[in-house]
Amino acid sequence: KAGVTQTPRYLIKTRGQQVTLSCSPISGHRSVSWYQQTPGQGLQFLFEYFSETQRNKGNFPGRFSGRQFSNSRSEMNVSTLELGDSALYLCASSGGGINYGYTFGSGTRLTVV
Amino acid sequence: QKEVEQNSGPLSVPEGAIASLNCTYSDRGSQSFFWYRQYSGKSPELIMFIYSNGDKEDGRFTAQLNKASQYVSLLIRDSQPSDSATYLCAVRPSNFGNEKLTFGTGTRLTIIP
Numbered sequence: 001k002a003g004v005t006q007t008p009r010y011l012i013k014t015r016g017q018q019v020t021l022s023c024s025p026i027s028g029h030r031s032v033s034w035y036q037q038t039p040g041q042g043l044q045f046l047f048e049y050f051s052e053t054q055r056n057k058g059n060f061p062g063r064f065s066g067r068q069f070s071n072s073r074s075e076m077n078v079s080t081l082e083l084g085d086s087a088l089y090l091c092a093s094s095g096g097g098i099n100y101g102y103t104f105g106s107g108t109r110l111t112v113v
Numbered sequence: 114q115k116e117v118e119q120n121s122g123p124l125s126v127p128e129g130a131i132a133s134l135n136c137t138y139s140d141r142g143s144q145s146f147f148w149y150r151q152y153s154g155k156s157p158e159l160i161m162f163i164y165s166n167g168d169k170e171d172g173r174f175t176a177q178l179n180k181a182s183q184y185v186s187l188l189i190r191d192s193q194p195s196d197s198a199t200y201l202c203a204v205r206p207s208n209f210g211n212e213k214l215t216f217g218t219g220t221r222l223t224i225i226p
Contacts (some may be wrong), residue, residue, distance in 0.1 A: 033213065033214070035216075041218075042201075042216060042217070042219060043157075043216040045213055045214075045215065045216075048213050055213075056213045087145065090156055090157070092214075101147045101149075101159040101162050101203070101214070102147075102157075102159065102203075102214060103159065104156040104157050104158070106154060106155075106156050107156050109179035
């Protein structure tokens with residue numbers, strides 16, 4: 001069974017640019033969540049999607065957006081990149097239900113220069 | 114008060130000893146609780162989950178939950194050098210249909226040979 005696939009693995013972008021990250025969840029998983037991980041802040045919740053609907057959103061500026069497609073694949077977009085956006089972006093999928101944990105992808109390491 | 118709190122460590126434990134990791138949470142109605150292990154440069158990996166008061170054992174790992182005191186702990190028996198990692202506690206909130214997990218900042222565990 002394939003795991004959660006995130007692409008690309010690494011990205012280097014310049015301030016002011018925008019970036020799109022992709023996540024393919026485990027087959028059959030309809031819930032996809034995105035997290036930002038930095039050394040100082042730990043895992044910060046960005047958003048959660050279920051059946052193409054955003055169910056939850058974290059406390060990030062509007063430059064961070066996401067969407068989910070009918071096949072449960074998800075993308076997140078960051079516009080007008082800032083140096084502080086440099087982080088590991090993790091996508092996680094869940095089979096649903098309160099007792100299901102997340103399975104994380106390998107992450108996308110974004111560096112903004 | 115942070116929603117999920119962990120001692121950041123580092124926690125150093127001799128090989129073969131018991132490592133004890135603790136986590137407290139603020140939402141009294143939280144439903145389920147997860148422990149993730151994250152090796153340096155890797156994504157978090159689910160190792161235990163618990164949702165009922167008491168102990169749950171899986172191999173060398175035991176998760177303990179006390180909802181009245183709002184804490185959850187992870188015991189690692191016969192600690193091995195391969196257990197050296199950051200351990201993240203995650204909590205699922207009380208409202209039905211909310212898949213969002215809130216993570217603590219993690220405890221860095223080092224097993225000393």
